[in-house]
Amino acid sequence: MEAKNNLKQLIQMFSVFDGKDLDKVVDCFKTRLIKKNEILLCEGDIAKEFYFINSGCIRTYFITKQGHEKTRYLMIEPSIGTALTSFISQKPSFEFIDALENTEVLAISYKDFYRLADEIQAWKNFYLKIMEMAYSFQNRKIESLVTLSATERYKQLIKENPKIVQRVSNKILASYLDIKQETLSRLKSK
């Protein structure tokens, strides 16, 4: 029950619900426990779930043509997300999703997610907010890659999301910041 209350709190930060509508939404989310290193979605699969991370950490990543792993998005509790491009289009995903820690998520199916968006205006508003944030996050990430140095990107992350720096391995953090692991180790030791 605590997980569902946490989810309600997060949703209410972005949209205002009437009466029982929020319960109707939250009832569609099902608890899942994911082991560290478990893969929730493979490249080529269709993302059929949207996640609320109640405890733990999951990420989306992809493999470049040179065979390098690039971490796109890190979700530490309390947080939401999925492989959004595949989820929206219901086409094969370009990204993987895996768990970096033992993680408890609440998952809602694609079908329920969009049915609720048709039925409940407040949920549609929440979805619109998510899309705005996802787009802006993506664009800010591109911005910081082209305008900030490795040091500046690392400092920005410490300022905006210190939990990530504390909990994610150097290898993954480096792939998220798009810097070399040696560079990251040097920055951390300073």
Next chain:
Amino acid sequence: MEAKNNLKQLIQMFSVFDGKDLDKVVDCFKTRLIKKNEILLCEGDIAKEFYFINSGCIRTYFITKQGHEKTRYLMIEPSIGTALTSFISQKPSFEFIDALENTEVLAISYKDFYRLADEIQAWKNFYLKIMEMAYSFQNRKIESLVTLSATERYKQLIKENPKIVQRVSNKILASYLDIKQETLSRLKSK
């Protein structure tokens, strides 16, 4: 009037409007003629307008810390767009917008855009579609940068949007595809 009819056609491809609602939306768009090379938005300004391109071509671009111009998005008629991150957040833009040809746009203000989204469900649905498409476009662009070669990216563009290849200069096309101008000239001559 023709421009407003073209705009209506485009909007109706993505959302279904009742009665006079679509007229109410389209009435908020004002005609603007933009000269080739005119800058509609500078880095640091706040994007206060959203555009329908009725004829011509505009683009968004940014300058990297090495001083290189990167073209993010090209809009050839009939098309829609703006510096979306700044438009959503009403914070200073990281991008410029300029015209690559003499261009006729219909522009709607930020204020009208969001007032209509509150008043007219079909316009909110249209906005949600735009956000989904913008996010997916952005992600597909990142994908193609990391998974496709220069040749493959060029071929993909010819297939999906041949007008861009015909109408945009090699310099700008190269910055859009993130390849060197020499490479692009070589690909084009093949």
